[in-house]
Amino acid sequence: MGGQSSKPQQRVLIAVDGSSHSQNAFDWYRTNLATPGEDVILFHTGSLPSHLMAPTGISASNSDVQRANESLRKRVAQLEESMMEQCKRHSMQCRWKYADSLSPGLAVVDASAEEKADLVVMGTRGLGTIRRTILGSVSEFVISHSRRPVVVVPPPPQQ
Numbered sequence: 001m002g003g004q005s006s007k008p009q010q011r012v013l014i015a016v017d018g019s020s021h022s023q024n025a026f027d028w029y030r031t032n033l034a035t036p037g038e039d040v041i042l043f044h045t046g047s048l049p050s051h052l053m054a055p056t057g058i059s060a061s062n063s064d065v066q067r068a069n070e071s072l073r074k075r076v077a078q079l080e081e082s083m084m085e086q087c088k089r090h091s092m093q094c095r096w097k098y099a100d101s102l103s104p105g106l107a108v109v110d111a112s113a114e115e116k117a118d119l120v121v122m123g124t125r126g127l128g129t130i131r132r133t134i135l136g137s138v139s140e141f142v143i144s145h146s147r148r149p150v151v152v153v154p155p156p157p158q159q
Contacts, residue, residue, distance in 0.1 A: 011039040013097075013117040015108050015142075017046075018079045021123030025153040026083070029121045030090055033151075040094040041115055042083045045107035046072055047100050105141030112148045120150045 014029055016022045026042075034040070080096045087094035097115070101107035112120045124139045139152045 009037055009039055010035070010118045011041065011115060012119045012121060013041045013043050013108070013112045013115055015120065015122035016042050016044050016079065016083055018075070019123070021125050021155060024156060025121050025123035026086070028153040030092065034092060036091070038093065040087065040092055041097050041111070041117065042087070042094050043097045043099075043108065043111050044076060044079060045099045045101045045104045046076060047102050105138045105145070108138070108142050109145045112146055117148050120146060120148050122150070122152055124152050124154055
């Protein structure tokens with residue numbers, strides 16, 4: 001055959017939240033799947049505490065909302081800086097994407113569709129059946145609702 005066909009650049013969305021579980025997912029992707037030139041989207045979602053946003057019968061003061069908003073902004077900026085530094089250190093082409101959302105699973109699904117991600121990578125806390133049933137699972141929501149392939153990286157084995 002005449003020419004070589006080049007594989008199109010893959011676009012990967014990695015859900016990050018600053019936890020050891022999301023760090024484990026990032027490290028797993030970097031070690032096992034990453035190839036030079038991939039478009040890696042580091043995605044984080046967050047919001048102000050729901051009691052400051054939703055009507056609860058108790059009004060939050062403007063100063064409480066401003067303090068919470070500033071705290072959220074600082075945490076997001078620190079996470080972005082940390083993750084982008086890791087990308088730079090490992091010669092990965094990454095970009096940051098943030099969305100305000102009270103539903104992290106839906107935010108990941110929406111961002112992966114919007115970005116036309118070829119793959120979603122995320123960690124899991126490894127909750128037991130009862131806790132997962134009561135608390136819900138972001139990774140299970142993403143698997144159930146995403147139209148993109150999803151890799152859920154389990155926590156490392158206990159040593």
